[in-house]
Structures are given as structure tokens and as C-alpha cells.
Amino acid sequence: MADIIHLLPDNIANQIAAGEVIQRPASAVKELLENAVDAGADDIRLIVNDAGKALVQVIDNGRGMSETDARMAFERHATSKIQKIEDLFHIRTMGFRGEALASIAAVAQVELKTKRKEDNAGVLLEIENSAVVKHEPVAFEGGTSLSMKNLFFNVPARRNFLKSNASELRHIIDEFIRVAMAFPEIFFSLTSNGQQVFHLEKGSLKQRIVQILGNNYSSKLVAVQEKTDYMNITGFVGKPETAKKTRGDQYFFVNSRFIKSAYLNHAVMNAFSELISKDSYPMYALFIDLDPGHVDINVHPTKQEIKFEDEKIIYAFVQAAVKHALAQFSITPTLDF
Structure with a gap:
């Protein structure tokens, strides 16, 4: 045969x-x-x-x-x-x-x-x-x-x-x-x-966000910037009043690569939890920069799903960075006595 x-x-x-x-x-x-x-x-x-x-x-x-x-x-x-x-x-x-x-x-x-x-x-x-x-x-x-x-x-x-x-x-x-x-x-x-x-046109990240998402964001962006030895996070989140009923304007980047991560999205939602209603979604464009050795991008041909060496650290860091940014702009609620 x-x-x-x-x-x-x-x-x-x-x-x-x-x-x-x-x-x-x-x-x-x-x-x-x-x-x-x-x-x-x-x-x-x-x-x-x-x-x-x-x-x-x-x-x-x-x-x-x-x-x-x-x-x-x-x-x-x-x-x-x-x-x-x-x-x-x-x-x-x-x-x-x-x-x-x-x-x-x-x-x-x-x-x-x-x-x-x-x-x-x-x-x-x-x-x-x-x-x-x-x-x-x-x-x-x-x-x-x-x-x-x-x-x-x-x-x-x-x-x-x-x-x-x-x-x-x-x-x-x-x-x-x-x-x-x-x-x-x-x-x-x-x-x-x-x-x-x-x-x-070429410009800053803030200018690019406004060029893409619209002029209504120009005075409503809060800068996020935290740096540590393990990773850096930079970018912008929208002020709570810009939150929408749809998920549209949400962007995560790891080493300049767009990724989808329900887990990290949850971290941002948590940071906003006391500021917006449950059915609203905040705008964000956040850039995580870390050693490529701590992340595996070869999970799927589109490279939009990735695996982190330590997801919990990233989650905590993203949540803290966004909370810190919102607090600095006196957006997070304060207790009045």
C-alpha cells in the first residue's frame, strides 16, 4: 500500500x-x-x-x-x-x-x-x-x-x-x-x-488622544504616571464625567502593543468604583512598560492576548496608579467632618 x-x-x-x-x-x-x-x-x-x-x-x-x-x-x-x-x-x-x-x-x-x-x-x-x-x-x-x-x-x-x-x-x-x-x-x-x-499630525500622547477621540476630552484628561523598578505606567484617564454607557474608549498598551485584558480593565474600574455608576465605563489610554522577559506575547497570532509573569502585581499597580492620579486632581471623594 x-x-x-x-x-x-x-x-x-x-x-x-x-x-x-x-x-x-x-x-x-x-x-x-x-x-x-x-x-x-x-x-x-x-x-x-x-x-x-x-x-x-x-x-x-x-x-x-x-x-x-x-x-x-x-x-x-x-x-x-x-x-x-x-x-x-x-x-x-x-x-x-x-x-x-x-x-x-x-x-x-x-x-x-x-x-x-x-x-x-x-x-x-x-x-x-x-x-x-x-x-x-x-x-x-x-x-x-x-x-x-x-x-x-x-x-x-x-x-x-x-x-x-x-x-x-x-x-x-x-x-x-x-x-x-x-x-x-x-x-x-x-x-x-x-x-x-x-x-x-505628530505630537504628544495627549494631543493624539484628543485628535482621535475628540476635542471634548481636551480639558478632561487626568495624567497617570508611576515609575518603579519593576514597571512604569503612563497615560491618561478621563475625568469621571466623561464616562460613557458603552465600553468604547478604553486602551491598554504593554510595551507599546495594544492588548485586551478583562483583568486589568477590572483594576481600572475598581479605581473608579466610587466615582461613577456601575453601568458606566471610564475612558483610559494606559501604557505599561516592563521588561519583555516578564511577559509572554506569543500566546495568539494577533498578539492581543498576553500572559504576565505576575498578574497580581500588575493589577495592584494599575489600580493604585489610577487611584493616585484621580486623588491628585482632587477627584476622589473626601470625607467631610
Whole structure:
């Protein structure tokens, strides 16, 4: 009887991996924006058409790639971010798994233009179904432009599962805000179907929060800043009167990476417990900075769920930092005798 176990062809393996990494246009937006940040860009522009189903394009002025690197970037598990297993515990970059571009190229038509400052000409690559269909020199200013067209063109079942354009665009805006909030020193813009949605000039974190969430916050932010040997926490919380009935404006970042944590959210809610009603949610944008060795971000491909070495310390610290900030602004209740 013939042997029946065999290695999957690359394009099929990539499509399977893509199912985990690229679930909707917003997943690709997150990966491409993070690559641009990692490339050292200080000007990043996101262009989407048809809520990302027809086009997601990210243009940056980062360091660009050599011709060889541009080809390698689309191989699975190809990354510039880590080289040995120990690097996993000292990650300071946004990306490190080396899966995103291979996954995108497996489920969309990709066009990459890139050029390093020291090169005379840039490189143009066109990739479909994980195969390079065009590879030639191109005139390009410097940095990288990556376009992802016709997402899931070769996986119709996945395309049918995408939601309405309004819903998919909302997800894209969410991912855009999460990256833009973390890097106020970088210019970001978002254009959808030719209309500019965001134009975020470089500035301070406070300016970036107001640019994104609205001018009504400009005089209603309380600074949070606590530093210890183990970790630092900085950022802003909204004054109690800005609390809303929905969870919207709540952002946690660990080493500049947006994370979701019901546990840490509970710590902030506790700090506000005597100031707002039970069914209200305070605004916050809090940045925790600690040794990457104390945190594991390699839990899930999206890297939004992470594990802390000591959750209880972090919880206590977040709660105390927010309480302290509110007290300094004489917002916490005082006892009158």
C-alpha cells in the first residue's frame, strides 16, 4: 500500500496559516501598520477601498528593503525581528512571527514597492497565490508601499463570511486607532474610498488622544504616571464625567502593543468604583512598560492576548496608579467632618 502522508505545498500551507492570521481586512491593516512602525517610519498612510475588500494599501517612509529581503519577506516564518529562541523573551518590535506577509500573499493579490535610501532603484514585486508573477526594478522615492487587492479572491467561502462594508470599516478604524494611539510621534492618515477619515499630525500622547477621540476630552484628561523598578505606567484617564454607557474608549498598551485584558480593565474600574455608576465605563489610554522577559506575547497570532509573569502585581499597580492620579486632581471623594 502506498504511503499516504506528504508535505503540503507551500501555497496550501500558507492559506491554512492565513486562516488564523488574516481573518478580515482589518487583520491585514494591523500587520501592515505594525511592519511600517518596525521599519522606523515617521509617516504612515493607510488607504482602503471597499472597506479593505478591494484594496488595503500602506505607504511608509521607513528604511525600505533590499531586493533579496523583499523576496524573503513573503516566505513563511521569515522575519528580521528575531534570530534565536532567547529573542522571544526580549521582543521590543511589533512583529516577530514572520507569518503576516506570507499569509496575505496566500489570500490576496499583493503589490510591493520598496527602496532603501542607499539604493539607486527600488524593487517591484507582484504576488498571487503565493507565487511571484512580476519582479522588476521600479522608480520609487524610498520606504515601502504594500497593496493588498481583492482579499480572499481565491477563497470565495471566506469572502462570503465578511460582514457589511460599514462593519468591516469599523474594524479597520479600530486597528488603525490602536496603532496610531501607541505612536503619537508618527504621522498617520487613513483614507477610505478617496475620503480622508483621519489626519493625525505628530505630537504628544495627549494631543493624539484628543485628535482621535475628540476635542471634548481636551480639558478632561487626568495624567497617570508611576515609575518603579519593576514597571512604569503612563497615560491618561478621563475625568469621571466623561464616562460613557458603552465600553468604547478604553486602551491598554504593554510595551507599546495594544492588548485586551478583562483583568486589568477590572483594576481600572475598581479605581473608579466610587466615582461613577456601575453601568458606566471610564475612558483610559494606559501604557505599561516592563521588561519583555516578564511577559509572554506569543500566546495568539494577533498578539492581543498576553500572559504576565505576575498578574497580581500588575493589577495592584494599575489600580493604585489610577487611584493616585484621580486623588491628585482632587477627584476622589473626601470625607467631610
